[in-house]
Amino acid sequence: MSGIRIARFGGFVNAYLVDEDDGMTLIDTTFGRGAAKVILAQARRPIVRIILTHAHQDHVGGLDALAAQLPDAEVLMSARDARLMAGDNSPEPGEPNGDKIRGYGADTKPTRTIAPGERVGSLEVVAAPGHTPGQLVFLDTRDRTLFAADAYTTLGGVATTAKPNPRFPLPAMSTWHRPTALETARNLRALNPARLAAGHGKVVENPGAAMDAAIAKAS
Numbered sequence: 001m002s003g004i005r006i007a008r009f010g011g012f013v014n015a016y017l018v019d020e021d022d023g024m025t026l027i028d029t030t031f032g033r034g035a036a037k038v039i040l041a042q043a044r045r046p047i048v049r050i051i052l053t054h055a056h057q058d059h060v061g062g063l064d065a066l067a068a069q070l071p072d073a074e075v076l077m078s079a080r081d082a083r084l085m086a087g088d089n090s091p092e093p094g095e096p097n098g099d100k101i102r103g104y105g106a107d108t109k110p111t112r113t114i115a116p117g118e119r120v121g122s123l124e125v126v127a128a129p130g131h132t133p134g135q136l137v138f139l140d141t142r143d144r145t146l147f148a149a150d151a152y153t154t155l156g157g158v159a160t161t162a163k164p165n166p167r168f169p170l171p172a173m174s175t176w177h178r179p180t181a182l183e184t185a186r187n188l189r190a191l192n193p194a195r196l197a198a199g200h201g202k203v204v205e206n207p208g209a210a211m212d213a214a215i216a217k218a219s
């Protein structure tokens, strides 16, 4: 993996620092007091951009403190979840009627929104709706690491968020639309990632078979 996992609260939630030519890209911010301090302490080089996978508290909670200390860093996320982060929980026309559509507010606004198919440094932006309507995940084109946000979790075993994993049910419980999450899990499996770097749990090498099993469990 071209970067490091920053695990907080005993591995409950992760951020990732990814190496790029111009500095480091931070994927997600974790949350709680000390998030910024812990992340900045682990950055070997300047953090030049912050990407947010989705607008849930455990991923964007550290954003305001980090942005205050990194005034020149870009802040990137999907337009859809930027709306959630700004406090607008209304559905979009044509969107399925999900169980929970609630973002976590932050004062910081993205400097730019990003969309599937774009590249951010070495990372390909991939659509991953379901957990939230606008969740994005990132495929590192150098080594096929999939930064999977909460499309998959690996805490308590590899699981989708389309069905609660009894050993770690929280991410599925807070998932907006489970059928969409399952479709996303299938689409991400088809990318054949070499490594699964999820929002919760350890990095899993050669995750194909475990992803298949997780999809089967949720189908």
Ligand SMILES: [Zn+2]
Residues within 6 Å of the ligand: 056, 058, 059, 150, 171, 199, 200
């Ligand atoms: Zn999460």
